[in-house]
Amino acid sequence: MVEKKIPKATARRLPLYYRYLRFLHEAGKNRVSSAKLSEAVKVDSATIRRDFSYFGALGKRGYGYDVEALMNFFSKTLNQDRLTNVALIGVGNLGQALLNYNFRRNNNTRISAGFDINEKLIGTIHQGVPIYHIDEMVEQLDLQQIDVAILTVPSEIAQEMANKLVEGGVKGIMNFTPIRVNVPDSVRVHNVDLTNELQTLIYFINYYQELDDEE
Numbered sequence: 733m734v735e736k737k738i739p740k741a742t743a744r745r746l747p748l749y750y751r752y753l754r755f756l757h758e759a760g761k762n763r764v765s766s767a768k769l770s771e772a773v774k775v776d777s778a779t780i781r782r783d784f785s786y787f788g789a790l791g792k793r794g795y796g797y798d799v800e801a802l803m804n805f806f807s808k809t810l811n812q813d814r815l816t817n818v819a820l821i822g823v824g825n826l827g828q829a830l831l832n833y834n835f836r837r838n839n840n841t842r843i844s845a846g847f848d849i850n851e852k853l854i855g856t857i858h859q860g861v862p863i864y865h866i867d868e869m870v871e872q873l874d875l876q877q878i879d880v881a882i883l884t885v886p887s888e889i890a891q892e893m894a895n896k897l898v899e900g901g902v903k904g905i906m907n908f909t910p911i912r913v914n915v916p917d918s919v920r921v922h923n924v925d926l927t928n929e930l931q932t933l934i935y936f937i938n939y940y941q942e943l944d945d946e947e
């Protein structure tokens with residue numbers, strides 16, 4: 733387990749390292765050089781060394797890194813060796829897309845319960861995932877020991893739902909609504925605004941196009 737606090741940027745790169753190490757392990761590779769690792773994950777080797785230094789000296793000079801040891805280590809660090817159940821709040825268009833997707837590339841994380849108010853959905857099972865009435869949320873979060881939730885409800889009720897999630901003891905919220913919800917410091921929120929991302933992309937394309945045209 734990670735004892736020290738690691739920088740956020742390092743924490744964000746961990747899944748990248750982990751995924752590649754798993755790939756190498758499945759391909760029967762025992763060790764990997766830092767150069768190879770750097771090339772594969774597209775992170776420069778100085779950054780990789782710095783990242784890894786937060787976890788103690790894991791590599792050996794002239795040998796590189798032991799794939800299995802490193803993989804197991806990251807697996808523990810990322811909590812991938814235990815199943816993480818995730819709740820889906822709002823089973824509309826986006827919610828159902830995420831249910832269908834259900835994070836299949838990652839065997840240890842999955843949506844295990846959906847919540848909605850739509851009577852047509854309640855009591856049904858989608859992709860193996862039961863959909864409950866929103867009023868059962870706090871109880872189910874507790875029963876299923878769910879710490880993480882995905883928020884895909886209409887913006888108008890995003891804050892109300894975030895409050896309920898906090899009440900249910902959730903520690904992390906992946907917020908797909910455009911609203912910036914207020915939660916206590918102990919709860920982490922990651923905002924994923926797909927519309928915004930797309931608009932920003934389009935803006936950049938147009939902006940750089942104009943700059944090119946001026947030249």
Ligand code: ATP
Binds near residue numbers: 822826884
């Ligand atoms: P989206 O693509 O954003 O999911 P949508 O058109 O499918 O859009 P929305 O109106 O955004 O649907 O609602 C998303 C889901 O949230 C719907 O399934 C809706 O029934 C559900 N929902 C609405 N109000 C509540 C509520 N108070 N509690 C729980 N779920 C709700």
